[in-house]
Amino acid sequence: MTVQTRRIVDPPTLAREFAKDFAAWVEKQNHDKISVALSGGSTPKILFELWASEYADSVDWSRLHFFWGDERCVPPNDSESNYGVAKALFFDKVRVPDENIHRVHGEADPEQERVRYEEEIRSIVSSDENGIPRFDLMLLGMGDDGHTASIFPYQRELLQSPRICEVAQHPVSGQTRITLTGPVINASAKTVFLVTGAGKKEVLADVIHHKGAFETYPASYITEGDVVFYVDEAAAEEL
Ligand code: 6PG
Numbered sequence: 001m002t003v004q005t006r007r008i009v010d011p012p013t014l015a016r017e018f019a020k021d022f023a024a025w026v027e028k029q030n031h032d033k034i035s036v037a038l039s040g041g042s043t044p045k046i047l048f049e050l051w052a053s054e055y056a057d058s059v060d061w062s063r064l065h066f067f068w069g070d071e072r073c074v075p076p077n078d079s080e081s082n083y084g085v086a087k088a089l090f091f092d093k094v095r096v097p098d099e100n101i102h103r104v105h106g107e108a109d110p111e112q113e114r115v116r117y118e119e120e121i122r123s124i125v126s127s128d129e130n131g132i133p134r135f136d137l138m139l140l141g142m143g144d145d146g147h148t149a150s151i152f153p154y155q156r157e158l159l160q161s162p163r164i165c166e167v168a169q170h171p172v173s174g175q176t177r178i179t180l181t182g183p184v185i186n187a188s189a190k191t192v193f194l195v196t197g198a199g200k201k202e203v204l205a206d207v208i209h210h211k212g213a214f215e216t217y218p219a220s221y222i223t224e225g226d227v228v229f230y231v232d233e234a235a236a237e238e239l
Contacts, residue, residue: 040082146217
């Protein structure tokens with residue numbers, strides 16, 4: 001288990017650095033069904049735009065299968081939809097085969113969709129020696145409350161759930177979410193956190209240094225495999 005931190009001056013440069021590393025990482029993969037779980041929220045938007053504007057023809061997107069680490073239980077055309085954002089900024093502009101895009105059906109009944117999405121993941125993502133789906137790359141963000149994917153501080157039991165996906169609730173908005181669970185996230189071959197903004201600096205320092213209130217922050221428990229934090233200077237101020 002290694003946890004590295006890459007400090008980068010600002011969000012556009014961070015997205016540029018990660019996009020470059022990502023393209024090199026894809027080249028190095030020696031299998032064709034490369035599974036990537038995308039994060040939601042605002043931070044990855046710059047990356048999606050960069051993939052569309054500068055990597056449309058330089059990455060063999062047909063080798064990649066895209067999933068989501070979490071999704072809001074809303075229709076795909078809702079502004080809150082993580083799939084909807086990625087579609088508008090990236091998938092509508094780059095030749096990724098439709099069958100390689102594995103969205104969470106946010107419009108469906110959450111419990112039924114949880115089960116269906118687990119089956120879809122199992123049909124594409126190979127499992128590790130413990131029978132847990134092993135994503136090749138897990139992209140994550142971190143909230144200023146220390147949540148990651150949609151595992152919130154008050155629902156930390158999802159970090160140990162034996163299931164692949166769970167239905168979660170946003171602590172403030174009450175919005176229903178579907179999220180990958182701790183064991184699946186920690187089974188990933190490579191995990192990348194993209195974290196920007198001064199609003200996260202105290203929590204990020206606790207998470208990375210396992211100090212202060214780190215035990216209350218779900219992001220602190222994502223430590224297995226090869227973990228890299230790409231953080232901008234504003235978020236890194238307390239590191
Ligand atoms: C979501 C995410 C969530 C996100 C963090 C950070 O659906 O909201 O997957 O885990 O990564 O909330 O969000 P920001 O990037 O908007 O700060």
